[in-house]
Amino acid sequence: MASSHIAVCNALLGILLGTIVQGAPLSNVGDSTEVIDFYQLFNNPEAHLSLTDGPDTIYFIEDHGYPAERHYVTTEDGYIISLFRIPFSHNLQNQDDKRPIAFLQHGLFGSSDAWPSLGPDDALPFLLSDAGYDVWMGNARGNRYSRNHTTRSTKHPDFWRFSWHEIAYYDIAAAIDYTLSTENGEGQEGIHYVGHSQGTTVMFVLMSSRPEYNEKVKTAHMLAPVAFMDHMDDIMVNTLSPYLGFNNVYSTLFCSQEFLPYNDFVLALMYSVCLPGSIVSSFCSSSNETTVEQGRSNTTATALLSGVMPAGISTDQVLHYMQEHQSGHFRQFDFGTKKNLKIYGTESPPDYPTELITTEMHLWYSDNDEMSAVEDVLRVAETLPNKVMHHMEDPLWDHNDFANNWEVRQYINEPIIAIMNEYEAKSKSGQ
Numbered sequence: 001m002a003s004s005h006i007a008v009c010n011a012l013l014g015i016l017l018g019t020i021v022q023g024a025p026l027s028n029v030g031d032s033t034e035v036i037d038f039y040q041l042f043n044n045p046e047a048h049l050s051l052t053d054g055p056d057t058i059y060f061i062e063d064h065g066y067p068a069e070r071h072y073v074t075t076e077d078g079y080i081i082s083l084f085r086i087p088f089s090h091n092l093q094n095q096d097d098k099r100p101i102a103f104l105q106h107g108l109f110g111s112s113d114a115w116p117s118l119g120p121d122d123a124l125p126f127l128l129s130d131a132g133y134d135v136w137m138g139n140a141r142g143n144r145y146s147r148n149h150t151t152r153s154t155k156h157p158d159f160w161r162f163s164w165h166e167i168a169y170y171d172i173a174a175a176i177d178y179t180l181s182t183e184n185g186e187g188q189e190g191i192h193y194v195g196h197s198q199g200t201t202v203m204f205v206l207m208s209s210r211p212e213y214n215e216k217v218k219t220a221h222m223l224a225p226v227a228f229m230d231h232m233d234d235i236m237v238n239t240l241s242p243y244l245g246f247n248n249v250y251s252t253l254f255c256s257q258e259f260l261p262y263n264d265f266v267l268a269l270m271y272s273v274c275l276p277g278s279i280v281s282s283f284c285s286s287s288n289e290t291t292v293e294q295g296r297s298n299t300t301a302t303a304l305l306s307g308v309m310p311a312g313i314s315t316d317q318v319l320h321y322m323q324e325h326q327s328g329h330f331r332q333f334d335f336g337t338k339k340n341l342k343i344y345g346t347e348s349p350p351d352y353p354t355e356l357i358t359t360e361m362h363l364w365y366s367d368n369d370e371m372s373a374v375e376d377v378l379r380v381a382e383t384l385p386n387k388v389m390h391h392m393e394d395p396l397w398d399h400n401d402f403a404n405n406w407e408v409r410q411y412i413n414e415p416i417i418a419i420m421n422e423y424e425a426k427s428k429s430g431q
Contacts, residue, residue: 057084057137057145060116065090066129073178074150075141075170079162082145083175084112086125086135087184099134100218100424101179101188105172107197107224107403108321111144111311112137114196114403122409124194124416131417133192134184138175140167140202142258143311157256163320163333164198168205176216189427190216192420196223196403197371198317204330204380207357217359219423221416223402224372225363227354227380229325231373237325244319245326247336251319259315296396297404330354330380354383362419364402364412366392371399390415 061068061084069085088095104125106114115137120126125135139145141162152159179185195203200222207214232238243250316333323334332349334340340347361384365377381387392411394401402412 055113057112057116060113061086061125064116064120064126066120066126071178073174075174077166077170078150078152079141079146079170080148080150081141081171081175082112082139083178084137084139084145086129088134089129089132091130092132094132097132098188099132099184100420101136101185101191102128102133102420103136103138103175103179103191103193105138105193105195105199105202106140107195107199108317109310109313110196112139113311118404118408122413124413127409127413127417128420131421133420134179136175136179136191138172139311140164140198140313141171142314145311146171147312154258160258160314161256161316162314163316164201165205165209165320165333167198167317168202169209172202172206173210173213176213180216190218192218192423193220194223194416195221197226197399199223200225201227204354204357205352207359208352208354211356211358214356214358218427219360219362219419221362221364221419223364223412224369224399225365225377225380226321226372227330227352228328228376229321230328230379231375232325233370233373237322241322241325245322245324247334251322254315255319257315259313259318296401296406354380355385357384358386360423361387362390362416363387364390364392366394366397366401368396369399 055063058068058070066086067088067090069087071083071085073081073083075081088097088099104112104115106112115125116123118124125137128135142160147154149159154160176191179191180188193203203217203220203222204225204227207217207220229237244254245251320333324330327334329349329351331351332344334349335343337347340349344350363377363381363384365372365374367374381389392401394411397405401408405411
């Protein structure tokens with residue numbers, strides 16, 4: 001997601017933590033504690049600017065003449081997630097050809113809207129479509145497109161009891177299986193995967209937790225990979241993780257709720273908070289200075305995404321990342337000693353066995369990414385038996401640049417497509 005959105009979300013997270021700290025009891029809290037309904041805090045009926053009726057992924061695709069489809073997929077644990085698809089290229093008219101599958105997964109706070117926002121000349125979905133691929137875009141449970149369950153209501157904490165572990169283990173697995181079950185997917189050995197930020201975390205989790213899925217992924221492209229987080233240099237993460245990175249009264253009060261709901265009030269706030277003159281614009285100043293002075297980001301795409309992000313997440317996703325930052329491990333969710341023993345059979349959660357990932361993993365990383373430090377990327381890379389490293393030479397390239405830089409087509413998207421094409425060419429030749 002955009003750097004300014006990360007900054008503001010972190011700022012709001014700090015405000016919420018302050019509310020928790022002020023109202024938290026001094027003693028430990030058990031499972032029966034009544035949780036704060038943050039949905040009600042942010043679902044302000046007095047907000048008059050309506051943004052939730054704005055454009056969706058279908059619009060972003062069809063507006064440029066490409067065909068678009070929405071598919072609903074039910075996961076093993078009952079969540080109903082949405083996938084968007086560009087089935088063929090209207091430029092190639094290749095709907096009758098067998099087309100290799102490319103699957104794209106968004107980052108934290110995002111949705112499938114992020115991928116086509118750069119437009120037909122630069123956005124990866126359109127470039128892939130015109131290169132002959134069957135393009136799919138996923139949506140994690142809980143965001144604006146995946147807010148349904150076979151039995152649970154979004155108004156109940158049970159719906160929000162998930163982190164990116166469940167998104168990986170259930171959502172991404174179900175999405176891959178579904179794409180391969182379509183008429184075009186039948187008979188194909190697997191898909192090509194591209195993920196950004198949390199979209200990389202979930203792939204690391206899936207491929208190590210369910211290693212059979214290594215056989216279903218041809219190449220995986222991890223943009224700004226996030227697994228280990230020891231060296232993450234984000235001021236709000238450094239400030240908040242000592243409180244939220246452990247199983248304690250603060251994390252108990254914060255857990256299993258919707259964070260920054262997708263509604264008019266939050267969208268209007270996110271849209272306005274970084275404008276010049278805003279009393280909290282300092283949270284976004286570094287990002288804005290980079291955008292204005294260096295001209296690094298596609299401002300049209302940034303404006304479009306301001307009306308659709310944040311798309312909605314569970315607070316447990318935030319907690320899980322905070323735990324990683326504190327523990328120095330890349331491991332499953334820490335429920336506390338008692339519940340860990342019941343679920344995992346050990347006092348501490350197990351590490352993800354990333355050494356089991358055999359898929360061809362392409363790690364795209366940079367020196368100026370405060371959310372995905374070079375040391376942490378190299379650490380996870382050491383565990384991967386089949387990886388290719390892509391270090392960005394631009395010293396200013398940051399976390400957001402992987403998604404929204406003016407030159408992302410030249411430095412990211414076209415090289416990714418070239419790697420996929422090379423794989424497909426070798427497969428056809430029988431090598």
